Every structure is written in C-alpha cells, then in structure tokens.
Amino acid sequence: MSATPNQPSEQSDPSNGQPQPGSGDAAVRAQAERAEKTRGRNIPEFDDLPGIGDTANLRMGPELNGACLGLLPLVGVWRGEGEANHPTLDEKxxxxxxxxxxxxGRPFLYYESRAWKLDGEGGEIVEPAFRELGWWRPQxxxxxxxxxxxxSGIAExxxxxxxxxxxxxxxxxxxxxxxxSEDVTATTRLYGVVDGSLAYVEERATSEHELQPRLSAKLERVVG
Structure with a gap:
C-alpha cells in the first residue's frame, strides 16, 4: 500500500486542443464534498475540565504543534470495515x-481504536473485538x-x-x-491516506509464525 498526494493537473484533449480538468480537480471536489459532512464535527469533550481539550478537527481547538505537521493527514476520526485473518485465529x-x-497542541497525537466483529461484509455487529490506545510521537x-x-494484554x-x-x-x-495475553513477538504496520480514505495493513509474528498479515481496513473520515 502506498499513497501519493493528488495534484491538480490539466490534460489536452486532442479533439479540440483545449485543456481539460485532470483527475486532481476531481479529487479536490471530492475532498470538498467530504468536508461538508465532517468539518463541523469533533470528538466529545467535557467543558468543565481544566486546560486545553483534545481535538480531532484541525478547524477547532488548539493549533497543531509544528512537530506533528508530518502526521497532519491522520488527524480526525475514521470509520469503516476491515478483515482479520491470521494463523492464530480460528477463522477470519x-x-x-x-x-x-x-x-x-503538544508534540504528539493521541490514538484510539475500537472494533466490532461483523457477520460478514456490511453485516450486523456480532460482538466487540480488539481495542487499542496509544501515542504517536514524531521526532x-x-x-x-x-x-x-x-x-488483550500487550504493550508495543x-x-x-x-x-x-x-x-x-x-x-x-x-x-x-x-x-x-496473546502470543505476539513482532508487529509491522503500514498506514496511508489514499483519495481521502485511511487504509492500513498490519502484519504480526508469534513464537510459532513469522510475520504474516493479520489486519487490514479501509476507513472513511467522519470528523475533521
């Protein structure tokens, strides 16, 4: 998985020689349409707590710390479906x-993930699945x-x-x-923001298995 930012471009139409909008223009329009639904939303906060609260919307709250500019595309709340498949699982x-x-506003991002098992693609929720909490600290x-x-009892x-x-x-x-805890000896993750969606792949190794794909998902922005 890889991602590269879309740039506005123009392509010449050989039928009339006039420049035509390229795919970059469509990406900009799509981003504007998505923002209409997400720009006014944020994570819930209690207004009686001291100090500055968290924000997942770059239009609200404190300014993003300069150290986190390289992670700016990740800021938001994302939701979607994925698949779990690994030798340690009874079934995918x-x-x-x-x-x-x-x-x-400080030089790190707060990260939280919640997941629920489904009875198939686009299906009903069966039960809660994995949960994660962490901190992204750019250097x-x-x-x-x-x-x-x-x-599940693991810290990485x-x-x-x-x-x-x-x-x-x-x-x-x-x-x-x-x-x-689960049997885990090593993990790799690859994240990418592609055409406005957040996609990722996780590989996991155990004491009996080398690194193998475990999780993958494509998520859409719902806040930010």
Missing part, C-alpha cells in the same frame, strides 16, 4: 472499526515513536518513518506481554 472475520487521531529527524497498549513500542507525505511505516522494537 470482518470487523467495523473506528480510529481516532487527536491532539491537544526532529522525521522518525516516529509509537506506543500502543492493547486490551514501534519505530517508523514516513514513506511520503501521506503514508507511514512502523515496526516493533519491543513487545511486552502479560501472562494471559
């Missing part, structure tokens, strides 16, 4: 997922530190780098597990 399954990238050399904690420390302006690749340097 579809899931509904919501992912939040928010900030409070001056453009590297990224990602700390994730999972409800990732290091990674941007591949371009809209895609990021990370892999674990350390995995900490509770005695009752």
């Amino acid at each position: 399954y579809r899931f509904l997922q919501q992912v939040t990238f928010a900030h409070d 001056p050399d453009d590297s990224i530190e990602l700390l994730l904690v999972h409800s 420390m990732f290091f990674g780098n941007p591949l371009n302006q809209t895609s990021w690749q990370l892999s674990t340097d350390a995995v900490l597990r509770t005695p009752t």
Whole structure:
C-alpha cells in the first residue's frame, strides 16, 4: 500500500486542443464534498475540565504543534470495515472499526481504536473485538515513536518513518506481554491516506509464525 498526494493537473484533449480538468480537480471536489459532512464535527469533550481539550478537527481547538505537521493527514476520526485473518485465529472475520487521531497542541497525537466483529461484509455487529490506545510521537529527524497498549494484554513500542507525505511505516522494537495475553513477538504496520480514505495493513509474528498479515481496513473520515 502506498499513497501519493493528488495534484491538480490539466490534460489536452486532442479533439479540440483545449485543456481539460485532470483527475486532481476531481479529487479536490471530492475532498470538498467530504468536508461538508465532517468539518463541523469533533470528538466529545467535557467543558468543565481544566486546560486545553483534545481535538480531532484541525478547524477547532488548539493549533497543531509544528512537530506533528508530518502526521497532519491522520488527524480526525475514521470509520469503516476491515478483515482479520491470521494463523492464530480460528477463522477470519470482518470487523467495523473506528480510529481516532487527536491532539491537544503538544508534540504528539493521541490514538484510539475500537472494533466490532461483523457477520460478514456490511453485516450486523456480532460482538466487540480488539481495542487499542496509544501515542504517536514524531521526532526532529522525521522518525516516529509509537506506543500502543492493547486490551488483550500487550504493550508495543514501534519505530517508523514516513514513506511520503501521506503514508507511514512502523515496526516493533519491543513487545511486552502479560501472562494471559496473546502470543505476539513482532508487529509491522503500514498506514496511508489514499483519495481521502485511511487504509492500513498490519502484519504480526508469534513464537510459532513469522510475520504474516493479520489486519487490514479501509476507513472513511467522519470528523475533521
């Protein structure tokens, strides 16, 4: 998976020699249409808490810290479907997922993911699935530190780098597990914002399996 930003372009129509709108113009129009539905939404906050609250909408709340500019396309709330498939699973399954990238003006992004099992593509929710919570910490050399904690009893420390302006690749340097957690020894993730959607692929290794695909999803922006 890779992503490159769309740029407005013009192509000549050989039938009349006049420049015609290119695919970049269509992408800009599509982005404007999406923004009409998401620009006024944000994550819920209590107004009686001290200090500055989190925001997942760059039009609201504190200004994004300069250290996080390389992660700007991720900020928002995203929702969509994906698939889980790994040798450690009894069977593959579809899931509904919501992912939040928010900030409070400091040099990191807050990350939260919730998922629910589905009884097939576009199906009904069967039961809650995996949950994750973490922090994306960009560094001056453009590297990224990602700390994730999972409800399954796993804590992971990732290091990674941007591949371009809209895609990021990370892999674990350390995995900490509770005695009752899943068997995990290493994980890689690849994220990309492509045509306004957030897509990602996760690969996971265990004590018995080398890195193999585990999760993949395509999510649409619902906030920001």
